[in-house]
Every structure is written in structure tokens, then in C-alpha cells.
Amino acid sequence: GNSVTQMEGPVTLSEEAFLTINCTYTATGYPSLFWYVQYPGEGLQLLLKATKADDKGSNKGFEATYRKETTSFHLEKGSVQVSDSAVYFCALAPHNAGGTSYGKLTFGQGTILTVHP
Amino acid sequence: ETGVTQSPTHLIKTRGQQVTLRCSSQSGHNTVSWYQQALGQGPQFIFQYYREEENGRGNFPPRFSGLQFPNYSSELNVNALELDDSALYLCASSSPGTGTGEKLFFGSGTQLSVL
Numbered sequence: 190g191n192s193v194t195q196m197e198g199p200v201t202l203s204e205e206a207f208l209t210i211n212c213t214y215t216a217t218g219y220p221s222l223f224w225y226v227q228y229p230g231e232g233l234q235l236l237l238k239a240t241k242a243d244d245k246g247s248n249k250g251f252e253a254t255y256r257k258e259t260t261s262f263h264l265e266k267g268s269v270q271v272s273d274s275a276v277y278f279c280a281l282a283p284h285n286a287g288g289t290s291y292g293k294l295t296f297g298q299g300t301i302l303t304v305h306p
Numbered sequence: 307e308t309g310v311t312q313s314p315t316h317l318i319k320t321r322g323q324q325v326t327l328r329c330s331s332q333s334g335h336n337t338v339s340w341y342q343q344a345l346g347q348g349p350q351f352i353f354q355y356y357r358e359e360e361n362g363r364g365n366f367p368p369r370f371s372g373l374q375f376p377n378y379s380s381e382l383n384v385n386a387l388e389l390d391d392s393a394l395y396l397c398a399s400s401s402p403g404t405g406t407g408e409k410l411f412f413g414s415g416t417q418l419s420v421l
Binding site for chain 2: 293298
């Protein structure tokens with residue numbers, strides 16, 4: 190079956206530090222890959238996505254590249270801010286010609302990021 | 307903030323009881339997916355409803371069941387509650403085939419405690 194593995198957390202950084210959160214996956218076919226974020230007291234929100242190999246998703250200064258050869262989708266940001274403190278989830282959706290597959294996500298266990306001033 | 311609302315926000319039940327959780331999807335969204343999130347874990351896919359029919363199910367037993375209504379709101383029912391059912395239950399709506407089709411909009415969840 191499909192699975193997603195994230196780096197063990199939590200991660201604690203100082204403001205303006207470089208961030209990497211590792212994510213690897215196991216899936217059949219060609220899944221779509223996502224990063225979701227959960228800010229304190231809020232629901233899950235889509236941060237970025239990539240739907241095919243070598244695609245780069247980006248949003249709010251975060252980036253992740255779909256690497257099929259290494260089955261990875263690592264999240265990076267060059268300079269984190271205190272407001273980036275949240276829980277980050279890597280996820281995949283099975284390959285499906287229709288759009289409903291995006292609702293059938295397999296999530297990683299989440300990585301807690303804390304950024305200090 | 308999304309337009310997905312869940313009720314109740316918190317619930318306490320005892321083992322063996324039954325529970326119904328509700329989800330009102332974002333306006334115009336015809337697909338609802340339900341997830342279970344145990345403490346410190348990522349959400350796990352329970353099932354999805356698309357136009358009032360079940361459209362895929364995760365690795366959950368039959369005592370987890372659901373409904374979707376003509377207005378696309380949805381219910382999650384859990385029978386014979388077990389202690390391990392204690393978790394945050396999330397619903398997410400989407401609208402495949404439209405401009406936002408690939409984007410899930412999550413509610414804030416219902417926190418279920420089974421004693």
C-alpha cells in the first residue's frame with residue numbers, strides 16, 4: 190500500500206535559518222504529492238503540491254521538488270520566520286484520472302516546527 | 307478560514323456507545339472525505355463520499371459508516387466505540403472538475419474521547 194515517511198521531529202530553528210523537512214514515499218503508479226500545514230488553533234491547509242516527476246511546488250517561500258528517482262518530496266525554505274511555526278504534513282494522493290483522488294490522501298506523521306526570534 | 311464546519315467540536319462517550327459526527331461542506335463542494343487523526347499522528351483516510359455515494363474507503367472496519375445528503379453535507383457514524391477510537395475526526399470537502407478541484411478544504415475537526 191501507499192505510505193509516507195517524514196523526518197523525525199520536532200524541529201527548532203532560529204529566525205532566518207534554512208529549513209529542510211525530509212519526506213519520502215512509497216506508492217504504485219504516479220501519485221500526486223502535497224505539503225499541508227496546520228497552524229496552532231487552525232485546520233489543515235494546503236501549502237503546495239506537485240503532480241508529476243520533476244515538478245516544483247512553491248508557496249509563501251516554501252518549495253518542494255517531486256523526485257521520482259529517490260521517491261522524495263523534501264520541503265525547504267531559505268529563511269524561516271516565527272510565523273512559520275506549525276505542524277507540517279507530507280501527503281500523497283493516488284494516481285487517478287479523476288479529481289476525487291485528491292481527497293484520498295495518505296499522510297506522514299507530521300513534523301512540528303518551532304521558530305524562535 | 308474555510309467554509310467547512312464540523313459539529314460538535316468536542317464529544318465524550320463511553321466504550322460500546324454509538325456516535326454521529328457532522329460536517330457541512332464548503333458551498334458548491336460535492337465531495338467529502340473523512341479522516342481520523344490520533345494524537346501526534348498524521349490523519350488517516352476513513353472514506354470519501356461523492357455525490358451521495360461512498361467513493362473509496364481506507365482501512366477502517368464496517369462499524370465506521372457514513373452518509374452524504376443531497377445538500378452534500380455528511381455524517382460519520384461509529385458504532386460500538388472502542389478506546390482506540392479516541393481521536394480528532396476531520397472532514398474535508400472538495401469540488402473535482404472545477405478550478406479548485408485538487409484542493410481540499412478541511413474543517414477544524416471533532417475531538418472524540420472514549421472513556
